[in-house]
Amino acid sequence: MSGGPESTVSRETDHDASSSTTDNTENPYSAPAAAYAGISPMDTPIGAAAQRASQVLHPHTVTLPRPKTRRMLTIANQKGGVGKTTSAVNLASALAVQGLRVLVVDLDPQGNASTALGVPHHSGTPSSYELLIGEVTAAEAIQQSPHHEGLFCIPATIDLAGAEIELVSMVAREGRLKNALSEKALAAIDADFILIDCPPSLGLLTVNALVAANEVLIPIQCEYYALEGVGQLLRNIELVQSHLNPDLHVSTVLLTMYDGRTKLADQVAEEVRRHFGDRVLRAVIPRSVKVSEAPGFGMTVLDYDPGSRGAMSYLDAGRELAARTATTNSQEQQ
Numbered sequence: 001m002s003g004g005p006e007s008t009v010s011r012e013t014d015h016d017a018s019s020s021t022t023d024n025t026e027n028p029y030s031a032p033a034a035a036y037a038g039i040s041p042m043d044t045p046i047g048a049a050a051q052r053a054s055q056v057l058h059p060h061t062v063t064l065p066r067p068k069t070r071r072m073l074t075i076a077n078q079k080g081g082v083g084k085t086t087s088a089v090n091l092a093s094a095l096a097v098q099g100l101r102v103l104v105v106d107l108d109p110q111g112n113a114s115t116a117l118g119v120p121h122h123s124g125t126p127s128s129y130e131l132l133i134g135e136v137t138a139a140e141a142i143q144q145s146p147h148h149e150g151l152f153c154i155p156a157t158i159d160l161a162g163a164e165i166e167l168v169s170m171v172a173r174e175g176r177l178k179n180a181l182s183e184k185a186l187a188a189i190d191a192d193f194i195l196i197d198c199p200p201s202l203g204l205l206t207v208n209a210l211v212a213a214n215e216v217l218i219p220i221q222c223e224y225y226a227l228e229g230v231g232q233l234l235r236n237i238e239l240v241q242s243h244l245n246p247d248l249h250v251s252t253v254l255l256t257m258y259d260g261r262t263k264l265a266d267q268v269a270e271e272v273r274r275h276f277g278d279r280v281l282r283a284v285i286p287r288s289v290k291v292s293e294a295p296g297f298g299m300t301v302l303d304y305d306p307g308s309r310g311a312m313s314y315l316d317a318g319r320e321l322a323a324r325t326a327t328t329n330s331q332e333q334q
Helices: 005-013 015-021 030-035 045-057 084-097 112-116 128-133 158-167 173-180 204-212 230-243 263-279 289-297 309-333
Strands: 071-075 102-106 151-154 193-197 215-221 249-258 280-286
Touching: 071 084, 071 204, 084 102, 084 112, 084 151, 084 193, 084 215, 084 249, 084 289, 084 309, 102 112, 112 289, 128 158, 128 173, 158 204, 173 204, 204 230, 215 230, 230 249, 249 263, 249 309, 263 280, 280 309, 289 309
Parallel strands: 071 193, 071 215, 102 151, 102 193, 215 249, 249 280
Antiparallel strands: none
């Protein structure tokens, strides 16, 4: 079977054995092999992907820098189906597997973030609903995700669906989540990042999230009408800045559902980068079957298939968030 796949592999892995049966001067593969002699496997796309997958499977090998102060990001977009909840849970998982402590606050009555993180969220479970109306503290509502010791969640139950009606008549209704997520309330878990997953609307639940956080992360899908609804969200953010939370700002934009086979995806990505500039992460989340399948098994994509393109992309996005934190902190100290 000389010249077949087996003989090719043997020449690359066992030069001595190859030379005993074949004259190297007549070996048609010797010249191409010599051309690659000085190249590390990590310099190839497959090698780089394998290295990143290994870091997910063995998280102790990578430790991201802890932020100087806790970062709280509201993940919002009034347009549904843009990868908002998917990005919330997978970014949280990406940060957690790389050494940080992350809390996800599920403010969407559908409870999809709670499902993906594998925490119970049936009716009667202490949740974000009870937290908002003051029946429980954050410490009583927090659950640890079974996926990682550094990943936590305040789940959402179906009871949250009627929360906005109850909040209307409450005093300081826009600031109830901010008070519930104070430094003192979260001292027990010492979270580095808090990610708040909002419903696809601009009601009181989303306003509470915007008042509680200083940063907004906007996921935008690389599809037609991608920026539809973003304009209204930005106007609402400006209103919250003016009247309730002057520190609020859009710090991060994440491109999702990117399909490199289409020109439209590149055009949308270019337009978003032109509009938001450096706030757009370099990492782009591809359209991926694995990303879509993972929540059905109560997992993030990093747990469901850590070697997939989607998992690798969220891992890169998480690193960018941590690196931006480190850069900001170093600039503040200078």
